[in-house]
Amino acid sequence: MKSLEELKAIRDKMKNQVGIRAEDEHQTRVVVGMATCGIASGARPVLTALSNAVQEKDLSNVMVTQTGCIGLCQYEPIVEVMEPGKEKVTYVKMNPDKAMEVVEQHLIGGKVVVKYTLAQEDIK
Amino acid sequence: MMTELSLNVLDVAQNSVRAEATLIEITVAADTGKDTLTITIRDNGCGMTEEQVQSVEDPFFTTRTTRKVGLGVPFFKMAALATGGEFSIQSEPQAGTLVTAVFGLSHIDRMPLGDINSTIHTLIQYNPTIDFVYRYAVDDREFVLDTREFRQILGDIPFDSPEISAYISEYLEENQDGVNMGFTM
Numbered sequence: 001m002k003s004l005e006e007l008k009a010i011r012d013k014m015k016n017q018v019g020i021r022a023e024d025e026h027q028t029r030v031v032v033g034m035a036t037c038g039i040a041s042g043a044r045p046v047l048t049a050l051s052n053a054v055q056e057k058d059l060s061n062v063m064v065t066q067t068g069c070i071g072l073c074q075y076e077p078i079v080e081v082m083e084p085g086k087e088k089v090t091y092v093k094m095n096p097d098k099a100m101e102v103v104e105q106h107l108i109g110g111k112v113v114v115k116y117t118l119a120q121e122d123i124k
Numbered sequence: 125m126m127t128e129l130s131l132n133v134l135d136v137a138q139n140s141v142r143a144e145a146t147l148i149e150i151t152v153a154a155d156t157g158k159d160t161l162t163i164t165i166r167d168n169g170c171g172m173t174e175e176q177v178q179s180v181e182d183p184f185f186t187t188r189t190t191r192k193v194g195l196g197v198p199f200f201k202m203a204a205l206a207t208g209g210e211f212s213i214q215s216e217p218q219a220g221t222l223v224t225a226v227f228g229l230s231h232i233d234r235m236p237l238g239d240i241n242s243t244i245h246t247l248i249q250y251n252p253t254i255d256f257v258y259r260y261a262v263d264d265r266e267f268v269l270d271t272r273e274f275r276q277i278l279g280d281i282p283f284d285s286p287e288i289s290a291y292i293s294e295y296l297e298e299n300q301d302g303v304n305m306g307f308t309m
Contacts, residue, residue, distance in 0.1 A: 002295040007277050010287050034250075036196045039135045040126055044239075044246060051249070055286045066250050068138075 027063050028107065029082040030054075034066040037073035042095060046077045049096035053103045062107055075118065081106060090118040125199065128238025129163065129227075132200040134246060136165055136223055139196060141251055143169025143221065148247070148254055152240055153261040154229055154309050160209070161227040161234065161309060168220040177215050200225055207231035229309065237309045241296035244269065248292060249284050260300055262307050267299035 032038070032047045051064045070078050075092035079099065082088050089112050091102060098116055105113050114120060126132045133150060140148045145167035153162045172180065179185040183198045200223070201211040207228035215221040227234045244258050248271060258269040274283070274292075281288060 002291070002298045004273060004277060007274060007288075007291055010291055011278055011281060014281055014285070014287055034134075034138065036135050036194070036199070039131050040199075044131065044134060044242060047246060047250075048242060051284075051289075055289070068142075 025084050027061055027084070029080075030062060030064045030107070031067050031080040031082065032064070033068070033070045033076055033078045033080075035069035037069055038076045038078065041076040043077040045096050046079065046094050046099050049099045050079070050103065053100060054107075057103070057108065059103075059107060072118070075121065091116045092118050092121060126203070127235065129161075129203065129235050130238040130240040130243040132196075132203060132225075133163060133165065133240065134243040135196045136200050137243075137247055140165060140167035140169050140221065141247075141254065143167060143171070145169035145220065146254060147257070149257040149259075150244065150247075151259040151261070152237065153259070153266075154263070154307070156229065156263055156307075159229045161229045161237070163225045163227070164222060166220065166222045171217040171219050171221055172213075172215040173217055177213050180213065181211075197223070203227070203235055207234040241293070241300060244296060245289075245293055249289060252283055260303055262303050262305075262309075265303045265305065267303050269295060269299070 030050055032043055032050065034043050034047065047064070047066060054062050054064055070080070072078060072092070077094040079091040079094050079102065080088055081091070081102070089106070091098070091113070094116065102113050102116065105111050126135065133152075137148060137150065147168045149164070149166040151162070151164045154160070155162070180194075180197050181201055183195055185194055197213070204211045204225040204227050208231055209226040209228055210224070211226070212224045213221065240260070244256065248256055255275070256269070256271045260267055271283070278288065283289065283292065
């Protein structure tokens with residue numbers, strides 16, 4: 001079973017390699033709506049998938065965060081991508097698989113995954 | 125409607141975050157003898173007046189401004205009462221809030237607990253300035269995760285660095301397995 005001793009060992013290993021994380025204007029923010037509406041429609045696995053992928057692929061210029069109700073509850077789970085100097089992209093009705101496509105094509109490839117954007121929805 | 129109780133916990137704990145709590149204590153305890161599953165969420169946030177406590181169980185009460193309905197607490201209450209359980213909120217302004225939900229453990233309408241580890245992990249990762257004490261118990265077997273202990277060991281190393289994040293996940297999984305000993309809820 002995991003113990004606090006193991007945590008100490010990890011700390012000692014990490015001690016000299018903790019870099020200061022860039023939180024500046026060059027960083028891309030990925031925001032997941034995590035209010036009741038988002039959580040009920042499946043935002044937690046989307047958030048987990050995004051943050052795992054960003055860590056695994058070592059995307060140091062991307063910061064994944066959460067927010068409250070974005071006000072479009074019927075389109076949840078919603079993921080917003082804010083790149084510096086570009087217009088915000090709003091992805092709707094997300095799931096972990098779609099989120100992975102966004103990571104590969106948008107965050108890494110730089111191309112918006114148009115088919116999942118709010119603009120593609122027939123808004124009534 | 126939430127599909128698993130761990131999502132209710134995540135949702136209701138967000139209220140504690142918004143109440144500017146610095147310490148949030150979450151307990152999940154199954155008692156097979158009494159046939160109950162008790163979930164409590166306690167915080168030291170801004171608390172509520174008696175009047176606010178009464179209105180918070182009303183779906184048409186919310187403090188947010190984007191919508192006129194707030195379903196977090198009503199969902200949780202409904203999930204508990206549907207299993208012949210109990211639900212209560214105790215709160216005091218400037219002191220904090222305690223939300224208690226008791227479920228009929230074997231009741232057919234009790235939703236599964238679901239991925240509670242993911243809920244706790246998410247709360248810890250995304251609220252780096254808040255301390256969490258999480259207790260998980262089945263009868264007399266239990267484990268406790270206390271981020272204050274982690275913080276003491278780690279100093280400046282952030283919880284969301286990959287190694288620490290992975291450690292917290294494994295800590296939750298392995299200790300939960302140790303407590304469960306085959307039991308599932």
